[in-house]
Structures are given as structure tokens and as C-alpha cells.
Amino acid sequence: MIRAILKRQEWTQMRVADRLGVSQSTVNRWIKGADPEGRHRDAIRDFYAEIFGDFSASPKAIDRQENTSRIPDLAIFGGLGNGGFLDVTVDESGDFADPEHLRGYWTFPDYMVRAFRNMSNIYAWEVRGDSMDPTLSGGSVVFVDTKQNALPPNDIYALDYGDGLVVKRLKLIPRTDRIMVISDNERYGADELLRSDVHVYGRIVGWFQWR
Structure with missing residues (x-):
């Protein structure tokens, strides 16, 4: 109880x-x-x-x-250019060790979350910057499934490759140990890195932004 x-x-x-x-x-x-x-x-x-x-x-x-219907909204941010940071811990009971890390919860009707067997691995946080325009605008909230950290050929992830927590598109280079870290905004380039140099927190499974 x-x-x-x-x-x-x-x-x-x-x-x-x-x-x-x-x-x-x-x-x-x-x-x-x-x-x-x-x-x-x-x-x-x-x-x-x-x-x-x-x-x-x-x-x-x-x-x-x-x-199955509530997603914690974390008081952190992910950069769309230079990164934020991810530093959230929970206690032995699974509650947030520092309540300042939690801004609240997103709730959804059941029909919207039926595709996910377990929502406990999904977290929301704000993103800032313009390097993922027009896909994601600064101020958007992304929903990150932290269990989905294996890399398919082309998708959007929360990751860190040296500048803190960022949201970028990742694209594997076939038959190599390298990966492209891509900004959807054409004004920004892409970085080719070793896969081992990219730490993936999870896949972006949805987002919310005002138009």
C-alpha cells in the first residue's frame, strides 16, 4: 500500500x-x-x-x-548541440533518491501505450538547441526507452560522445566498427566515430513539441 x-x-x-x-x-x-x-x-x-x-x-x-501509463519527467536536459548531463539515481525501492531530479509525470491513456510491455524503462526530458531541426525543436520533450540501447542502422538516440547528454541520429557504417552521429539540421555536420566512443542511453520512442 x-x-x-x-x-x-x-x-x-x-x-x-x-x-x-x-x-x-x-x-x-x-x-x-x-x-x-x-x-x-x-x-x-x-x-x-x-x-x-x-x-x-x-x-x-x-x-x-x-x-504502464506514467513516465517520469526528469529535471535534466539533453542538448541538440552541446550536451546536457544525465545524473539521476534511485534508491533501493526504486524511488528517486533526490526529488529535485523529478519534475513530475507524463500520463497517457492505455491505448497509446499498448505497444510497450513495460513503461518503467522510459523517461522524459527536455531538449535544447536547433541542431535537430526540423525533426526536433528546442524546448521539445523526448521520451527515451533506456532498454533500447542496441543500434539499428538509422534512428534517433539519447547519447554521449564526449560533450554530455545529446539527442542525435545514429547511422551505422556497414561492415566497420564506425558510426555516424548526425544532426538533422543541414547547417550542422555529421561526425564519424568509433562505435565504442559513443555511449547510448536509449532510443527516442516519441516526443512532444508545441507548434
Whole structure:
């Protein structure tokens, strides 16, 4: 129930602990599997009922639903020219170790996410610059599947090849150990590098931008 409450409310462990009148370490133990006792168990059940209305859906069912429809929006940025940085860590329970790294969540109706069996590997963040125009404009938000870090012949990725986190098109050079890092904006060139010199965070599976 605690994990479901944290996800629904988008609260930190400390905030839930304050609400329940316990320490953060106690909440952390509950998340890891320890059973709350007595009045704490009742308080958690009451809080859960207040949030979700009733117990018709189990916490596990709610976790599954939210894992398939919510994407964390990270408080980092990826450059379209010179790069940003990627430095986000999670604790043992899978929550963001530093709440400042999370700006919120993107939510989607089920029909839009059916192609993805597991959304827990997808993150969103803002991109800046103009080197990927007209495909991606500065200020767009990209959705990155961090499990898709193998390289097909031609696609757009979040990567680092020496200047920090960037979003670029990658194109393998067949029968070689080299790869092209390409800007879609014709004013910018392409770099030919060793594949081993390019660290791929994940494939861009979608993006949002205002017109």
C-alpha cells in the first residue's frame, strides 16, 4: 500500500512519514517488505482508502496500471548541440533518491501505450538547441526507452560522445566498427566515430513539441 500511495500522491518517503507520524526509515522498511503493526497498519489503510476511495483495486493492480501509463519527467536536459548531463539515481525501492531530479509525470491513456510491455524503462526530458531541426525543436520533450540501447542502422538516440547528454541520429557504417552521429539540421555536420566512443542511453520512442 505504501508504494501505491507514494506513486499516486507523487510524495517523498519523508512526506508520507510525516503524514503517518513515523520516521522515514520506518517507511523505507515498509517499502522493503516489513509489515506495519497495530495503529500504523490502520493508519496506512485509512490513508490508502482516502486516496483511492475504496479497496476494489489492490495495490499491486494499481502499481501495474501506473507503471504502464506514467513516465517520469526528469529535471535534466539533453542538448541538440552541446550536451546536457544525465545524473539521476534511485534508491533501493526504486524511488528517486533526490526529488529535485523529478519534475513530475507524463500520463497517457492505455491505448497509446499498448505497444510497450513495460513503461518503467522510459523517461522524459527536455531538449535544447536547433541542431535537430526540423525533426526536433528546442524546448521539445523526448521520451527515451533506456532498454533500447542496441543500434539499428538509422534512428534517433539519447547519447554521449564526449560533450554530455545529446539527442542525435545514429547511422551505422556497414561492415566497420564506425558510426555516424548526425544532426538533422543541414547547417550542422555529421561526425564519424568509433562505435565504442559513443555511449547510448536509449532510443527516442516519441516526443512532444508545441507548434
